[in-house]
Amino acid sequence: MKIILGIDIGGSTTKIVGLKPDGALISTMMVRAYDQLTSLYGALGNYTDTNGFSLHDVEKIFITGVGASYIHGDIYGIPTVRIEEFSATARGGLALAHAKEAVVVSMGTGTAFIHAKAKEYMHIGGSGVGGGMLMGLGRVLTGSSDFETICSLADGGDLRNVDLTVGDISKQDIETLGMDITAANFANIRDYATDKDMALGLINVVLQTIITMSAFACRGLSVNTVILTGALTQLRKLPEIIDMCRSIYPINFIIPENAVFATAVGAALHFEDHK
Numbered sequence: 001m002k003i004i005l006g007i008d009i010g011g012s013t014t015k016i017v018g019l020k021p022d023g024a025l026i027s028t029m030m031v032r033a034y035d036q037l038t039s040l041y042g043a044l045g046n047y048t049d050t051n052g053f054s055l056h057d058v059e060k061i062f063i064t065g066v067g068a069s070y071i072h073g074d075i076y077g078i079p080t081v082r083i084e085e086f087s088a089t090a091r092g093g094l095a096l097a098h099a100k101e102a103v104v105v106s107m108g109t110g111t112a113f114i115h116a117k118a119k120e121y122m123h124i125g126g127s128g129v130g131g132g133m134l135m136g137l138g139r140v141l142t143g144s145s146d147f148e149t150i151c152s153l154a155d156g157g158d159l160r161n162v163d164l165t166v167g168d169i170s171k172q173d174i175e176t177l178g179m180d181i182t183a184a185n186f187a188n189i190r191d192y193a194t195d196k197d198m199a200l201g202l203i204n205v206v207l208q209t210i211i212t213m214s215a216f217a218c219r220g221l222s223v224n225t226v227i228l229t230g231a232l233t234q235l236r237k238l239p240e241i242i243d244m245c246r247s248i249y250p251i252n253f254i255i256p257e258n259a260v261f262a263t264a265v266g267a268a269l270h271f272e273d274h275k
Contacts, residue, residue, distance in 0.1 A: 005047075006018075006062050011067065029046060060079045085263060096227075107231065110131075153199035154199040226252070230262070
């Protein structure tokens with residue numbers, strides 16, 4: 001069996017997926033390393049061993065991500081194709097969500113917004129608000145820049161000790177804005193606010209900003225579907241924040257299965273264009 005590999009080489013993680021000749025997903029794997037080459041070759045060796053096949057079974061490798069620029073030539077003599085990252089994210093997002101058109105959002109260190117339609121895509125723009133901000137401000141606000149630590153802290157947080165809501169400044173709803181909707185992030189920090197409250201406030205401002213920008217992109221393009229992909233889709237508070245935002249933005253937000261691996265999947269799916 002000839003296997004197609006898609007590899008998304010990021011700044012601190014490498015994500016790898018395998019596809020069967022019919023395009024069916026074999027499995028996914030993520031390896032953390034701060035050196036792109038170490039991350040790539042570590043992921044490749046680990047993936048083949050775990051799934052019980054050898055490099056001789058790999059027909060072609062499709063690589064993408066910022067770390068792909070460090071890779072020159074073929075990997076282990078296997079034909080290697082470099083795929084533009086936005087193209088991979090767009091294609092992977094649509095495939096995982098079984099959608100024909102959407103704004104695909106890549107929520108990684110930063111955030112990218114892509115209009116995807118069939119095999120066409122357009123990079124709308126991006127934002128520096130993302131995982132990098134979460135970890136950087138996490139160190140300032142909670143003393144930790146560890147992703148899981150910040151998430152765990154946020155589970156016990158209370159936004160009422162951090163954010164200003166519509167209910168804090170008005171006695172009634174303001175048109176489509178309910179009393180619990182955030183009026184201003186970090187504008188109501190109590191003297192007794194804890195690290196847990198600050199962690200939740202930080203996650204809230206990052207996710208609210210991304211969701212709001214996604215909604216604005218949809219309005220500008222007359223699209224009603226957003227597909228969320230990337231590492232930040234693992235944030236446990238994301239579904240809750242999406243539900244709150246749906247009351248403001250009547251948009252279909254989708255977090256597909258394997259959303260973290262969307263870019264790697266999209267890279268691998270380019271094998272259809274290289275047969």
